[in-house]
Every structure is written in structure tokens, then in C-alpha cells.
Amino acid sequence: MLEVILISSIKVIVVVVVLLTGCAYATYMERKVLAFMQNRIGPNYAGPYGLLQPIADAVKLIFKEDVVPDNVERLTYTLAPMISFVPAMLTFAVVPFSSNFTLFGYEITGVISDLNIGILFVFAITSLGVYGILLGGWSAGSKYSLLGGLRASAQMISYELSYGLSIVGVIIIANTLSMVELVEQQSSIGSWFIWKQPLGFLLYITCAVAETNRSPFDLPEAESELVGGYHTEYSSMRFAQFFIGEYGNMLAVSAVATTLFFGGWQGPLLPPVIWFLIKVFCFMFFYIWLRATLPRFRYDQLMNFGWKVLFPLALFNTLLTGLWVLWLGDVLFGG
Amino acid sequence: MFETFYPILFLFVFAVFLAVLLTVFSVILGRRTRSGKKGQSYECGVEPVGTNKEPIPVKYFLIGISFILFDIELIFLLPWAVVSRELGMFGFISIAVFIALVIIGYIYELGKGALKWE
Numbered sequence: 001m002l003e004v005i006l007i008s009s010i011k012v013i014v015v016v017v018v019l020l021t022g023c024a025y026a027t028y029m030e031r032k033v034l035a036f037m038q039n040r041i042g043p044n045y046a047g048p049y050g051l052l053q054p055i056a057d058a059v060k061l062i063f064k065e066d067v068v069p070d071n072v073e074r075l076t077y078t079l080a081p082m083i084s085f086v087p088a089m090l091t092f093a094v095v096p097f098s099s100n101f102t103l104f105g106y107e108i109t110g111v112i113s114d115l116n117i118g119i120l121f122v123f124a125i126t127s128l129g130v131y132g133i134l135l136g137g138w139s140a141g142s143k144y145s146l147l148g149g150l151r152a153s154a155q156m157i158s159y160e161l162s163y164g165l166s167i168v169g170v171i172i173i174a175n176t177l178s179m180v181e182l183v184e185q186q187s188s189i190g191s192w193f194i195w196k197q198p199l200g201f202l203l204y205i206t207c208a209v210a211e212t213n214r215s216p217f218d219l220p221e222a223e224s225e226l227v228g229g230y231h232t233e234y235s236s237m238r239f240a241q242f243f244i245g246e247y248g249n250m251l252a253v254s255a256v257a258t259t260l261f262f263g264g265w266q267g268p269l270l271p272p273v274i275w276f277l278i279k280v281f282c283f284m285f286f287y288i289w290l291r292a293t294l295p296r297f298r299y300d301q302l303m304n305f306g307w308k309v310l311f312p313l314a315l316f317n318t319l320l321t322g323l324w325v326l327w328l329g330d331v332l333f334g335g
Numbered sequence: 336m337f338e339t340f341y342p343i344l345f346l347f348v349f350a351v352f353l354a355v356l357l358t359v360f361s362v363i364l365g366r367r368t369r370s371g372k373k374g375q376s377y378e379c380g381v382e383p384v385g386t387n388k389e390p391i392p393v394k395y396f397l398i399g400i401s402f403i404l405f406d407i408e409l410i411f412l413l414p415w416a417v418v419s420r421e422l423g424m425f426g427f428i429s430i431a432v433f434i435a436l437v438i439i440g441y442i443y444e445l446g447k448g449a450l451k452w453e
Contacts, residue, residue: 070374237361
């Protein structure tokens with residue numbers, strides 16, 4: 001009992017620390033990659049190649065003044081950044097990051113908690129992020145942040161439908177909701193679920209970009225028309241929490257995509273954790289690549305795309321997969 | 336049971352602790368100055384115009400209601416997906432009828448213009 005408590009507590013702390021570092025360096029990676037794509041150098045003053053930039057940013061943000069406007073709703077204004085910060089961390093509770101390994105004579109599982117409804121947990125937690133954004137936008141007492149918050153939440157719930165539907169195909173094939181079992185079923189490159197669910201993967205990745213409010217779906221932050229969106233009135237560490245939440249969510253959907261479609265930690269030669277990190281960072285690179293390439297959608301285009309293209313496609317994908325598994329199932333998808 | 340849920344609980348408590356810690360840090364360590372117009376909402380250097388306590392377009396509520404309806408229907412698909420192989424053709428036809436009903440509702444909603452943005 002005590003051993004279980006100790007081991008899992010240490011594991012949680014290690015994962016959260018790695019995750020926060022990952023968020024910090026995701027910002028560095030984004031700035032650096034964007035810079036190179038636009039033929040600039042990017043951050044290069046703090047430390048070699050600017051590698052200490054995220055730490056400098058964190059220190060700066062902590063020591064900044066915490067400006068709270070006069071006409072805010074105190075309670076929700078304080079809670080909103082936390083509500084967007086906590087779910088980003090919680091998603092990683094069920095994502096398997098490694099195979100089981102032995103450390104100091106203890107058998108340690110490669111996942112914080114092997115929940116038997118893992119995927120459902122991920123989607124439930126991801127949906128909570130919308131509260132942080134909506135409450136933050138509403139309680140700040142500024143019309144820009146209200147508009148940003150409204151847009152963000154309408155966008156997120158619109159894309160959440162197709163987001164949830166896009167994984168039903170995977171579950172039909174795998175017949176399990178547990179993330180650990182999903183990874184175990186994809187032991188070689190040939191058995192990755194992306195080959196069996198190409199449409200499902202496209203839907204997932206499109207909706208994931210929209211869910212995390214990233215370019216080209218970054219309407220909530222449209223700085224050319226809405227100043228800064230829902231976090232206009234936030235400053236200092238509260239502002240940073242929204243950002244950690246955003247980057248944490250990006251890492252989370254990347255990790256879930258890795259687990260669902262790309263075989264999770266499975267891979268030859270290198271240790272499982274390294275494979276997991278490589279795959280996740282490929283997705284992060286993809287995110288940044290999208291941002292450097294595509295222009296922003298218009299809001300009506302965005303909503304129409306979500307409701308009139310992605311949603312019917314996702315339903316179609318679900319039905320097709322169900323039928324396919326029944327007719328050709330054991331020929332193509334194995335037992 | 337305990338091994339499954341304790342880590343999630345601990346992660347939740349730890350994340351909340353971190354969130355509170357970060358906020359308190361910046362409140363304590365940051366500078367504090369108040370002056371004249373500093374507490375006003377952001378308006379790019381001029382006097383703020385209007386407030387955020389104005390009516391919200393009804394379209395957002397429509398989107399919200401549609402989301403709840405379709406999301407609940409989506410939830411019913413998941414149990415079928417988990418046991419789809421065992422249920423076989425019977426399960427598939429049942430779920431096909433169910434999805435057909437969802438699509439009828441969806442087409443009705445499209446026809447009524449509830450999802451129209453301009």
C-alpha cells in the first residue's frame with residue numbers, strides 16, 4: 001500500500017515536471033522553428049542558441065505585476081486560469097509513455113494510471129478546458145475578451161463532436177477503451193491504426209488543431225481584430241497559466257494521437273520513452289508547420305467547416321468502419 | 336481500484352497545488368502600483384467604449400444546444416464500439432438506425448438554418 005502510494009506519487013511528480021519543461025520548451029521550439037521557416041534567427045541571446053529563453057521568460061513572468069482590472073468578477077477571474085491549467089495536466093494521467101520497466105528493484109508501470117476507460121477520460125478532461133476560456137473571457141469585464149471567449153467556446157464545442165466521433169472508428173477496430181491495450185495492439189509499424197483509419201486520423205488531427213485553438217483555427221486569438229482574445233485582461237502568472245494550458249493541451253492531443261494512431265511508445269532499438277517523445281515532438285513540429293503555412297480561416301468558414309463537412313464525414317467514417325469490420329474484419333484487421 | 340484512482344487523485348491535487356502556487360507567487364513577488372486609469376479595461380489608449388454586459392447573440396446558444404444533443408448521441412456510440420464484434424450484424428443495424436435518426440435531426444436542423452453563420 002505504502003509502496004504503491006510512494007511509487008505513483010513520485011511518478012506523477014516526475015511526469016508533471018517533464019510536462020512543464022516540455023511546455024516551456026515547446027514555446028522555444030515554436031519560436032525557433034517559425035523563425036527558421038521565415039528566414040530569421042529567433043531567440044538567440046539567453047544562453048547558447050537561446051536555449052535558456054524559456055527560463056528567462058518564466059522568471060520575467062513571475063516578477064511581473066499582477067494587474068487586475070477594477071470591473072472583473074473576482075472569483076471566476078481567479079479560477080479561470082487554473083481551470084484551463086489543471087485539465088492540461090490531468091490528460092497525461094492515462095497516456096502510456098513507456099513499457100513497464102524496473103528501477104531500483106521496483107517494477108514500475110509505464111503509465112500513471114491504467115484506467116479501463118482511458119480514452120473516455122481523456123475526452124472528458126479535454127472538454128473541461130472550454131470552461132476556463134469561457135469564464136476567463138466573461139469575467140474579465142472587457143468586451144474584447146468576452147468576444148474572444150464566446151468565439152473560442154463556440155468553436156471548441158463545434159469541433160468536439162467530430163473530435164469525439166473520429167476516435168469511434170479506432171475503438172471499433174480495437175474493441176477497447178484502455179490506452180495501454182491500444183498501444184499493445186499496435187506492436188509493429190504495419191499494425192498502426194493510421195493505416196486502418198486514414199480518414200479517422202485526418203478528422204482527428206483537424207479537430208485537434210481546432211480544439212486547441214491553434215492556427216489556422218486560432219480565431220479566439222485573432223490579434224488583428226480582437227486584441228488578444230480571452231486573455232486580454234490577464235497578466236503575469238495568470239496569463240502564463242493560460243499559455244501553459246494551451247501548450248499542455250497541444251502536447252496532450254499529440255500524445256493521444258501518438259497513442260491512438262502511431263503505436264505509442266512502440267519502436268525498435270531506442271528505449272520506449274524516447275520513441276514516445278520523438279513521436280509527440282513530430283506532432284508538435286506539424287502544429288508549428290501548419291501555423292507557418294496556412295492563413296487564418298474566417299469565422300463563418302470555420303463554423304460551416306466544422307458542422308457541415310467534418311461532422312457528416314465523421315458519422316460516415318464511423319458507419320463505414322463498423323460495416324468494414326463486420327464484412328472484411330478478420331481478413332484485413334486481424335482478430 | 337486504489338492503484339487505478341489514487342494516482343489520478345494525486346495528479347489532480349498536485350496540479351491544483353501548482354496552479355495556486357504559481358498565482359500566489361506572482362501576486363507576492365510582482366510589483367504593485369496603482370494609479371489613476373490603470374484599473375480600466377483595455378481599449379488601446381482611449382476611454383473604454385461600452386461594457387461586456389450586453390446581450391449575447393442567440394446563435395451561440397443554438398450552437399450550445401445542438402452540441403449537447405449531438406454529444407449525447409455520440410456517447411451512445413461508444414458502448415457499441417467497444418463490443419461491436421460480439422454484437423455482429425444485429426448491433427450494426429441497430430446503430431445504423433440510430434445514426435439515421437441522428438442524421439434526420441441534423442438535416443432538419445440544417446433546413447431550419449440553426450447552423451447558419453454569416
